Amino acid sequence: MGLSERQKMAAGEWYCCFDAELDALRVLAREAVHQHNTMPPGQRGGIGPALSMLFAGVADRVFIEAPFHCAYGMNISLGPRVYLNAGCTILDTAPVRIGEGSMLGPGVHIYCAEHHKDPTQRRTGLEIARPVEIGRDVWIGGGAIILGGVTIGDGAIVGAGAVVTRNVDAGTTVIGNPARALAAR
Template sequence: MASEREKMAAGEWYCCLDPELDALREKARRAVHAHNTMSPAERGAMAPALRVLFGAAPDAFLEAPFHCAYGFNVVLGQGVYLNAGCTILDTAPVTIGARSMLGPGVQLYCADHHRDPALRAKGLEIGRPISIGDDVWIGGGAIILGGITVGDGAIVGAGSVVTRDVPPGATVVGNPARSITRRD
C-alpha cells in the first residue's frame, strides 16, 4: 500500500493528516522561519535555509516574509523574484520560469480539498501542479489555483483569481481572471 506522501506525489487523493507529511511541513516551517527572521544582508538572494527545501537558481530572490507548505515541490528559474508575503502551497510541483516576477501577497494553491464534507474532515486532499512560464508578471494579491499553467510572457493583474490556463503573452484580470488583451 502506498504511503500518503507517495499518493500525494502521484497526484492521487491522500490524507494530509499523516505523521510523515506533518514532519515534512515542520521542516519547511523551520526553514521558512529562518529565512523570514534573517536580516536582509544575511538573507541575500535566498537564505541557505530555503536552499535545502527547494531547487532554485542562485539569483532567485525571495523577499520576507515567504511561506511554503513543503518546499520540495518548488523549482525557481534564473532571475525569479518573489515579493513580500508570497505563499506557495506546494502539495504538487510548482515551477516558476526564468525572470518571472510575483508581486506582494501572491498565492499559489496546489492543494484541493475533497468536496464531500465527511472526507474533507478526514483530511482528504489532492495536489494539482502549477506551472508559470518564463518572463511572467503576476500582480500583487493574485491567486493561482492548482492545475493551472501560465504561459511565457503572460501578465496576471493584481488581485486576479486564475481558474483557467493563461496562454503565452495574454493579459488576464479579475475574478475569475479573463483575458483583456493578447500581446504578440
C-alpha cells in the same frame, strides 16, 4: 502494501494530509521559512540557506522577500532571476515551477491542494494535489491567486487581485475573478 500518503500526494491521487510523514515534512518547511523570514537581509541574501536547500531547485539570482511561506518547499523549483515580493505563499503539495525572469508581486498565493467536496471526506483530511507551471518572464500582480492545475505561458501578465482558475496562454494578460483575458485594444 499500498502507497504512503506522501506517495499518493506525489502521484496526484487523493491522500490524507493528516499523516505523520507529511506533518514532519511541514515542520522542516516551517523551520526553513522561519530562518529565511527572521535572518537579517544582509546575511540572508536572495534566499535563506535552509530554504534554498529545501527547494527542489533554485537557480542563480533568485530573490525572495520576507515574509514568505510554503507548505513543503520540496516541490518548488525557481528559475534564474525569479523574484517573489513580500508576503508570497506557495502551498506546494504538488510541483510548482516558476520560469526564468518571472516576477510575483506582493501577496501572491499559489494553492496546489484541493480539498474534497464531500464534508465527511474533507473532515478526514482528504485532498488532491495539482501542479502549477509558470513560464518565463511572467509578471503576476500583487494579491493574485493561482489555483492548482494551472499553467501560465511565457510572457503572460496576471493582473493584481486576479484569481487564476484556468491556463493562461503565452503573451496573454488576464484580470478579474475568475481571471479572463483582457480584450485587445
